[in-house]
Amino acid sequence: MTRLRAPYWNLVAAALLLVLGFGATSALAQGVTQASPPYRVGDNVSRPEIIHSVAPVYTELARRARVSGTVIVEAIIDEQGDIVNVRVLKGQPLGLDQAAVDAVKTWKFKPAMKEGKPVKVYYVLTVNFQVDSSSLLGPQLQRFLQANPEFAEHLRARRYTEAAAFLDRRAAERSAEPELTTARCYVLLVPGRLEEAWEVARSYRGPDPYEMLALVGSFAQARASYDTGLSPEGRAAVIEIGLQAATMALEVRREGLDATISKALLLQEKAKLTRDPAERQALEDEAAQLRQQAMELQARAREAAEPKRQP
Incomplete structure (x- = not known):
């Protein structure tokens, strides 16, 4: 029997490994279905x-x-x-x-x-x-609408001139009524007369001014954030009105949720217009703090609204 030399066996072994490896790889490839990309x-x-x-x-x-x-x-x-x-x-x-x-x-x-x-x-x-603005009305305005269906109908039909005339007639009877002033602010805000609404709200000297001030702050925030037609100067002016209104509202009601949210977002918008890095960072930090406060107020309100579980 002829003995094969070691180099020959090495070549045979290498060939067998190559064949076996190729076969195993081919079998594996045949057994796997590639997932098609979207x-x-x-x-x-x-x-x-x-x-x-x-x-x-x-x-x-x-x-x-x-x-x-x-x-x-x-x-x-x-x-x-x-x-x-x-x-x-x-x-x-x-x-x-x-x-x-x-x-x-x-x-x-x-x-x-x-x-x-x-x-x-x-x-x-x-x-x-899409926000349904009517769902955001505060208790003062809701009471006024319920008590004055004629005024409510003017608003539904967007007859703001007639709505303002109705308020003028009521003002002769009850000029210090907070619901009346809040309604007047709303009639001015909806068609975009922010500056006039702000004058009405900050001139009010009667009881409970929170809702009208918060309303001005909220509309100012929405305009500053989403009115793409505003110039930088116009946006800055709207932001300042909103910040003043929201700040005054929070002086009346320190934990007012609407005013807290509006002020946080207005500070954020103001930061976008601020060039000084340190001032911009300070505005962003204050906005973040108010956002956190708003979330805590919201959670607290939600917890209070939930029915108490029996032990």
Whole structure:
């Protein structure tokens, strides 16, 4: 029997390992199905169709701050029509981004199709937030509307001139009524007459001015944050009106939630216009402190509203 030399055996062993390794690798590759990446709609990929959706929950801070707008998200919708991933492309402040994401994750779709088979796709969705201003009316204004249906009808029909005339007639009878002054501020604020409303609110010398001052601060904050037509100087003027109104409101009611939220957001807007880094940081720090205070006030109010559990 001829004895093979060691180098020959080494070559044979190497060849066997190569063959066995290649075979194992091939078998492994054949046994694994690669997950297809998400497609883009178009190029023979149909759009997914929504079959179930739920409205997002408006965060209380955003609602009280009168934040309206659209959150745009990009979702991945799988072959079963479920949302498997969401990322925000265009957001809104005060928790509305997360509220939109939480809502979208529960939506159900008829999946996108490619060549007759369901496929995973990227899909852009919009979630709209629109504040109902009537839900933000304070107790003074609510009482006035209930007691004066004619005035309430003028507001519903947006007949602000007639509403103002109604208030003039009432003023001759009860000039120091806080509900009357708050109503006058509201009639001026809704069509955008912020400066006039501020003059009315700060000139008031009767009892309980908190609501009218907080109302001016809230409308000023909304205008400063979302009126894209304002010049930097105009925005700065609106911010100052809002800050003065909110500060006066908090002097009347130290833990007023609406005024606390408005002041925090107005300070944030003022910081954006401030060039000095130290001053800007101080404004941002004060705004953050007030936001934290607002969340604590909100949590406390929610806890107080919940029914007490029996031991």
